[in-house]
Amino acid sequence: MKRMHDKTLWMLALGIAGVAISAACGGGESRSRKSIRGGAENPTAANAPAAGDGAAAAQSGGLKKVDPATAGSITGVVKWDGARPAPEALDLSGNPDCAKAVKETIYKEDLVVNADNTVANALVSIDTNDRYEVPAEPAVVDQVGCRYIPHVFALQAGQKLKIKSSDPTLHNVHYIPTGDENTEDNFAMPAPGVRERTFNSADWIKFKCDVHPWMGAWAAVKTHPFFAVTGTDGKFTIANVPAGTHTLVLKHESLGEQTATVTVEAGKVATAEFTLKK
């Protein structure tokens, strides 16, 4: 009887062990091995083509191009309302190097009204955030005779900007973006030379020279090529503009912004006029 019990217990124990071992070994080929090396369950393979498509789309459809056949142009003038403010001459005597380098008198440039009562250094551009193809040739700003030339200029986001110094004296170029995307920079140009920079986002950037506090310039960075800066005749021309109705924005460093609406027809010249006053 006692033996019998022992035997049963042993059998039971063996049985359990058997079940355990068979359970442990019964799996056979590993599931993980299959899913790692199997083609069908490949989780990354399923995603791969989708990513490829996206990249292809971005490459082909990123930047717009203007079709000359459907483009017209905009021209106009920026007028001054009121008496012409007298140009204010700068006193450079505190800076012997500059005083020597500059032969003629130079004037303050924050508001330049031409003799024919038009306004120079006003930026006129089309209001759009579409990104257009970037020209290969760089924009240029020069430091000549302790002035920035041009005083107001525009370039495209992604376009190269050549910052030249033609003066034999020390300048530092300190530009301060008003937007959040581009970063401020400051570097010295102790001798004539060229530096290159690129701005990647639309912005309105102040350039200054801390050594010569009167020296300043403004750079407008746009995503498109539809901009112009008025000169000594107060006129501006924006060529190769796609047909359609556009909002034209005038920006002046000390007088702020104005807008106007123009409709451009293919092959024709549209006109616009702005009037500024104090």
Added chain:
Amino acid sequence: MAEERIKDAGATFFDVKAMNRWFLVSVAVLTVAYVASVVQDHDREFKGYQGRFFEMERELAVRQGRAAFDAAGGEKVIGDGVDTAGELRDEIERLRRMRDGDERRRPELATALHDAQFRFDVKNAEMKMAKARFEAERFIYEELAHHLGEHALEAPETEEGKAAYEKYLDLKRTYEQLDEENKQAESERDAAQQALAALDALDGDVAAKLVALERDVARLEKRADSFDAERGFTKFRNSIFFNFMAPTLTPRKIVVNEILDDLNFLSVPKVDMCISCHMASDRFKDYPAGNAHVTFGDEKNPLLNDDDSGAFRSHSKPELFCTSLSPHNQERFGCSGCHGGGNQRVGFAKTFHTPSDAHEREVWEEELHWHPVHEWEYPMLGSRFLEASCYKCHQDEVHIPGAEKWNRGRDIVSKLGCFGCHKMEPFDGVRRTGPPLGHVTSKFADLDFMLKWVDEPASFRPSTPMPAFFHRENRSMEPGRDAAEITALVTYLYNLSSPQQLKSYPGSGDAAKGKVLFGEFGGVGCMGCHGIDDFPTDKLGELRHGPELSGIGSKVTPDWLYTWILDPKSLWPATNMPDLRLTEQEAADLVAYLMTRRNVAFEQKSFAKPADDAPFEQILLEKLTERMTAARAAEEIAAMSGLEKRRKAGEYLLNHYGCFGCHEVPGYEDAKPIGAELNGWGSKHADRLDFGMVEFEWKDPEVAKFNRESWLEQKLKNTRFYDRGKDKKPFEKLKMPQFSQLTEGMSDADRDAVMTFVLSLVKDNTAPSIKRQLTADEQAVERGALLVREKNCIGCHLLYGEGGEIRNFQLGDEGKAYYPPLLDGQGARTQPAWLTSFLHDPVFGKGDGAKAHLRPWMKARMPTFGFTPAELNDVVAYFAHEKVWHTSTERELWDTLATKFRKDFPGYEEAQLRKADHTKVKLFHDLVARNYERQGGGFTYESEYPYGARPQPLVGDDLDKARNLFQKLQCVLCHMPGGVVPTGKSPADMAPDLSLARERLSPNWVRHWLEVPEVYQPGTRMPPFWKIEGGVRPSVDPDINDPVREMDLLRDYLFSDSFAADYQEVAKKARGE
């Protein structure tokens, strides 16, 4: 026979059969109960989480394995190892077959090698023999030629010589030819050897490559397998009844030896079982960071499904918590030490998870079957108050880096002066917040001002920290009671007051000049601390460091103001108001201006004093009957004069309201604060708080607000709330005044911050070993940090993004020129000795009206603070001993570690830090410094003065070069000595006078500054001459033509003996003189 015996023996008093039946029944019941209990115990909440977690771990390993598999070339190259072999395996196969299958090839190669070896051996022997003979003949010929007296060895003249030469030549040719052949044989032998070796190695190399490629895949396969719940063995060991052996689904725990749980008379180490469910807490690289309280699902991690709760998130601040590299790793610090909640147990509701708001609560109730549980006094702190836990260990720090809410709370408590009535450890020994009341008769224009002020402080100045005691909801007793109490209080204070010696205001001030001095471009500095309605910002009306002065003309006398502005400490020795070194005329102008700033509405307000003595008698009666009979009290009152009645009532009321908590009152200098001590309040049981009549409502599980957080929130919103529905005598009523900043409807963020601070004052259950222990240096830094706050350096200066409030008034481009300098890394910039004397007296003895020499164009003046020597030491130590990149000696190591840190933990990019709370900047520096010190990095203050590289004395050629460089760079265009301003420039275009550099600046700092100025002062006008352009650091002086040498020379020149004299010369020249 035997059966009968048995029957007899079994004769019992009970029915055996019935008993057997009952026995059977009870066995059945017990068995069922046993099985049921085992089944129930088997079915646990945490197993679901663990099962799902392992599923994700498997998925993760599979994904990584798949990536490794693809990287190794995938099925094409290494094959799946079962059905497809892959190129490499095929190649091995092919090579083996080639080797084994082609029986002739190896013997052929072996024979070829043997033959080649033989040929080489033979040739080699022949060559050596020929060489020996040739060399012997050469010696003989040379001897002979010498003997014969030949002139040239190559052209013998004697016959004998010619013959010998022929023989010698012959032997030479033979040798040379054999040597050539020997080399040929050797290379043939080598080629044969290589051919055989190549054949033997054929499959070996490819096999090794396969193993290397497969190693990662195989490892990840194994890892995936180990998490596979479908494997038979895993199933078996997790199955019911057998899971006692080594189940994968099992409770997990962390024993935290250094933080204890207080179980009434017994302190036991915390045992945190939280990781039984929160298994990804330290895995921020694989699982999305975020605390467990956030909502479900996350698109960022493809592993998580919509149904997965926040349990599978890693800690939201891995740079600080949980991971093995964090300062607070979870092995040592556990979870509940900070989060609270029920440790030693598992289950969502059972561990006292606390929802942060009603919405979260709803979601939890619906999805996680959460319900309020009350058995534990320390439920989890909702994420809202979590920072309260930081203070447990960070007790000696003024601001805890990264604990933004707590820091804000501490600042508010400090400004409101809560510690005046409620003792709390962080403010032990801090001076009273309010001004002294010992000389009110000299200060205020009239008695009426004080009456109206105490009546309703906010009606005069909405931003005041003075709280409102009267007109609160529990004070609607008899009308006129408030007026009587106020009259009594003010009368008493007037009677305590003694006159003060004041300078008399000469009356010659010019208000227009005073206005410019006060506020134009931030003024002489007043606007760093004070606001005024003439110069509004959107922050006007907020509590600032000093009182807003919009109506000051209605408050004080001109004499008092004049004296105060000229010498604040003469009127209040403990004041934080510094001396701006104003001349008497400037002070008079300021007084003239400030006296025009009146609060007309307040002036027109009237205060109705009680018409007779009755209300005062009532107050006295209430107070006196606390310790005597009504008759006796009436007798005493009757004996008093009208004034005495007011004074006595005022005295009782002053003691009752505890005015001396915030104000110095003569005779009450050592009075004990009247409020409840708040040390340990964060551990106070909710049962010990008086919830008033809302107790029954809030205890309701549906409401579940019966906790200390809700109590405190309601108390701050309305300090007299808990008196609702209660019948109390006037002196028994709640008397805590109402702070307008914390009232219901005001900023919830501020109130939460104050609550976080109060909740942080808990009974201390942490071992000293786990607390942040400050070194002597660090203690000085903390004392300094406190002074920087108390003296409000950050009112004008920006310090790691904090403060700089005066900039709000320094508008436009011109305003920028008047910005007081940044103080980030000040200790690395200036020499401690100079900084000490500068802080002691910024004008070095030049007296009133003088400006600091360094930046003469500034409008704001660096004030004279009157620091004690000990305070000076602490402030200087604070700046010098900071562990920030500015003070690091191995800048490259610091930069590398900072970059690595930024890569590991998002949210610390420079642009983000610039906008972030200053404590985050501090945290970033602290965490990088921690790694930096571990890597052996040092700080400037640890090295000998003058901290790092000493400037070298310049001699001869070097001195000339340095002089030339200084001129070439035209430094004097901006750095003009003595504050001279050339024509065409405004003072604001100028830069500091360099003659101070030698004694003021740290040479190391100058060197770094020359290299990267904009890193030290973003937006600085100093141009970086040696800025790396296109990967190259340019040289600016062709004579030196070495940028590093140029920077060193310039630095050494500034510190040289010759500089001072040269500087004046160069400046003269630059001015064209």
